[in-house]
Amino acid sequence: MTQKTHALLEILQVQPVMPVVAVESAADGVKLARALAEGGLPAIEVTLRTPAALDAIRAISAEVPEAICGAGTILTPRQFDEAVEAGSRFIVSPGTTHEVLDAAKSSDVPLLPGAATPSELMAMIEEGYEILKFFPAEQLGGIPYLKSLAPVFPKIRFCPTGGVSPSNVGDYLALPNVICVGGSWVAPKDMVSAGRFDTITQLAREAAALRVR
Ligand SMILES: O=C(O)C(=O)C[C@H](O)[C@H](O)COP(=O)(O)O
Numbered sequence: 344m345t346q347k348t349h350a351l352l353e354i355l356q357v358q359p360v361m362p363v364v365a366v367e368s369a370a371d372g373v374k375l376a377r378a379l380a381e382g383g384l385p386a387i388e389v390t391l392r393t394p395a396a397l398d399a400i401r402a403i404s405a406e407v408p409e410a411i412c413g414a415g416t417i418l419t420p421r422q423f424d425e426a427v428e429a430g431s432r433f434i435v436s437p438g439t440t441h442e443v444l445d446a447a448k449s450s451d452v453p454l455l456p457g458a459a460t461p462s463e464l465m466a467m468i469e470e471g472y473e474i475l476k477f478f479p480a481e482q483l484g485g486i487p488y489l490k491s492l493a494p495v496f497p498k499i500r501f502c503p504t505g506g507v508s509p510s511n512v513g514d515y516l517a518l519p520n521v522i523c524v525g526g527s528w529v530a531p532k533d534m535v536s537a538g539r540f541d542t543i544t545q546l547a548r549e550a551a552a553l554r555v556r
Contacts, residue, residue, distance in 0.1 A: 344473065351453035351474055352522070354411055354433050355502060358384050359516055360550040361525040363415055363504060364535075365392045371535055372399025376410040378540035379530065382547025388435050388525060390415040391422055397429045404430030413455075415525075420446035427452045435525075437478045439463065444470055455502060459483050464496050474500050474522060481506025486514050493520045509549075516555045523555065 344352075355361070362379050364387060366372040372395070376387050387410055389400050396414070403412040413433035414426030423434055423446035431452060436443050439456040447454035457476040458467045467475060477489065480503035489501060503515050504525030515524050529546045 345471055347447075347451070347453040348471075348473055351433060351455060354386050354413070354453075355455070355474065355523045357386055357411070358551055359523050359553040359555050360384060360512065360529060361386055361388050361502060361504075361523055362529045362547070362550075363388045363390060363525045363527050364530045365390050365527075365532070366395055366399045366535070367393055368395050369398040369402040371395075373402050373406050374538075374540050375530055375535055375543065376403040376407040376412060378543040379547045380407065380409040382529075382544040383551030384529065384547040385409055386411040386413065386433075388413050388415040389431075391418075391426065392416050397425055400426060400429040400431055404432075417443065419443065423447065423450070423454075435476055437476065439467065461492070461495065464492070464499055468496075468499070473498050474502070476525070477501040477503040478525075479505030480515070480524075481511075486511070486518065489515075489518050489520055493518070496520070512550075512553060516553055519556065521555070526550075 411432050414431040415435040417423050417434050417436045420442045433453050435455045437457040455476050457478045458464050500520050500522040502523050507524045507526045515521050529550050
């Protein structure tokens, strides 16, 4: 196992659920990261799907020492570098390209790359990856699909994301090849815009109490 895989494992094993968030301002990001960490979910994936994302990562990294802030929806090497520069402790991409893999090679910050088909998994194993994002999990076949992959790829562990919710999260976390799940339900947009951070802390608390297997 590489040092970077080890670093990624340490982050992903901290909590059963990785909050996947899209924030409209750096201030919202800070409040959200605080609320989630207080509920027991210190690691948070801030997606680069809003213009405020990089500023939010910068602000969380500077102002919320209890959080472990990563960047999501990384599609290009430029985004990879910008996210690292902003202070991201880990990087998540929904799929994989050679360019993003090259950016990851020249960085100390670990990458959680997306892969789904057997050919994609084989390619990622060749690149030295053992921990992968599985996105969009439910739409790609969800739990039965991951069960089918397990005997063929015994070393690979996934972070399924996309369509994971309180109603199916327990079944995902029961799979031997799932290390944690990603999801937005712990930080609903309407609660963030309404400033309901206490409720978000409560949602985080419930998610943090889930058991992995
Ligand atoms: O942008 C990415 O890289 C993503 O991961 C997309 C979505 O934010 C997650 O898939 C969360 O999906 P839901 O929990 O179903 O809302």
